[in-house]
Amino acid sequence: MKNKDHTKGLLIILIILLVFCTLLYISQENQKAEKSDTIATREGQNRIILSWWGNDERHKYTMEGVDHFMEENPEIHVNCRYGEWNGFEKRMEVWTNSHNEADVMQINYAWLDTYSKDGTGYYDLNQLSEYINLDAFSDKCKEYGTRNGHLNALPIAMNSQVFYYNQDILDQYGLSCPENWDDLFEMAEVVSKDGKYLLGMSKKQVFMLLIAYYEQSTGKAMFNDDGKLAASKDEIAELLVFYKKMIDEHVLCPVDIFDNAMYQNGQVVGIMCWISDTKKYRDALEEKGVKVSLCLYPMMEGAKRSGWYIKPATMWAISADTKSPKDAAVLLEYLLNDPYMVSLAGTEKGVPVSSKAVEVLSENGLSETNEYIATEEINKRADEINIIIPNIEKEAIIDAFKQNADEYLYDRMDADECAELIYDSIIEVQ
Structure with a gap:
């Protein structure tokens, strides 16, 4: 009887230890996630997240552009989420359904119907026109990203x-x-x-x-x-x-x-x-x-x-749940229209539809690129x-x-x- 009680006691202790270790692991992982989201954030900075998918070339120039953006906008810190296309759509689904998507995100055209049929799934960019140069986009281009009167996204290229x-x-x-x-x-x-x-x-x-x-x-x-x-x-x-x-x-x-x-x-x-x-x-x-x-x-x-x-090749959108719409808008404007960022991206996503971007690239041989020739x-x-x-x-x-x-x-x-x-x-x- 004593041995049975002893064995039962050990089993209870092992279960308690297992539960404790599991909770400790979860706590540590959460701390790691929090740390990775706030790393290098200085006091007084606003933190936002940018997400995209693509190849190594896209990752490289986007991160270089983000570094330049933070130098020009020291009050904003940008964390990056990125990966190749395979599996990214599924991760986006999880992030979106859990309201954990990035503040600024590259999206596929089809996602507008998936996540924002009524126009409320993404931020209405019309409300941020003070920070985003919407005049650089034709009415037709803006129509692609509009749902129920809400401008949910802007195309990068066609x-x-x-x-x-x-x-x-x-x-x-x-x-x-x-x-x-x-x-x-x-x-x-x-x-x-x-x-x-x-x-x-x-x-x-x-x-x-x-x-x-x-x-x-x-x-x-x-x-x-x-x-x-x-x-x-x-x-x-x-x-x-x-x-x-x-x-x-x-x-x-x-x-x-x-x-x-x-x-x-x-x-x-x-x-x-x-x-x-x-x-x-x-x-x-x-x-x-x-x-x-x-x-x-x-x-x-x-x-x-x-x-x-x-x-639209891909589009930039802002999360409807963002806590920093102004900072997100400033970043989105930079990604689409800033000469430095436009020059880095070139025609990697196709020929830009922003008139500002076209103006920049036209000075650097845009018409000679294979993407331009194909688009024409x-x-x-x-x-x-x-x-x-x-x-x-x-x-x-x-x-x-x-x-x-x-x-x-x-x-x-x-x-x-x-x-x-x-x-x-x-x-x-x-």
Whole structure:
């Protein structure tokens, strides 16, 4: 009996110690978080947080710009939250839902509908016009960021899909830029003899490529203006057959094996990407001495819809919960219009839409940049390009298509079964 009591007593002590250690760990982590948020904050400074996603280049110039901002505005201390795109959207969801988002944040255009359909999810920038030069933006640009009369965000640049091809490889095979979908298959037949794929791209770009084909071939939008799926199960089945044909005939490299290295080393001849990714896909190849061509998107003759879309590349917004709206506005103005920051960013996110930013960059060869050239080509076709429907970029919808389409691509389902699965999955998450 004594031994049982002794054992029971030890167990209770161990449980108490475990609970104590857990509470101590949580307390220490909270202190670390608080310390990291306030580090280097001097007495009298106001602390705000800036968040963004991107590549190493973007991180480097943004942090350099933030350092300069704090030198110019010693009363404001800026802490930075940043990372690559993968996983960032999920973290943003957690921060936003817990009201712990940054004071100033880079957001995706689609997030306006996700977090601020009624216009109250982000701060109304109209209320901060004393600190932000809104006149530097056209009414159309401001319209993109407006919900229910509230100016929630300002676009940094405009974005659309472009195609870049390794011109040296095209020359090697006696090929030129494709103009329609048939051209893609004919070109793929030639380059596939040496094991090459004609095109490679991310899962989002594949989804948008297929939407373009669907809309050109049917004359209908795949998603309604309210973001609801408009395609039928039979139409999705036909689209799946076309998708598989593109992969089987080497028009399109399978998403799961494609990476930028395949494009850089010539295993993949061309790429479809956002204009804002030009440095990653065109400039990087040209720096190796490779000739790269900007080619038009494929079109069907007589198509009623082009199926191609344009959107703000990314946007800057201020949290509706910020405790320092003035300081946040001063930082946002700096990010968009300050000559020093504008020069650092250049065209990395695309050609800026701020007239002040364009003025600065025009003095430093803006018209010679590949982003400017691509943007001008898209502008020539503005009449046939639609503003993007946010759900087209919704991660859950893209995953619902990609993951289920794999069942057909790898012969685990027929097209009709797979189309029904895709249809039901998209309806569930849209």
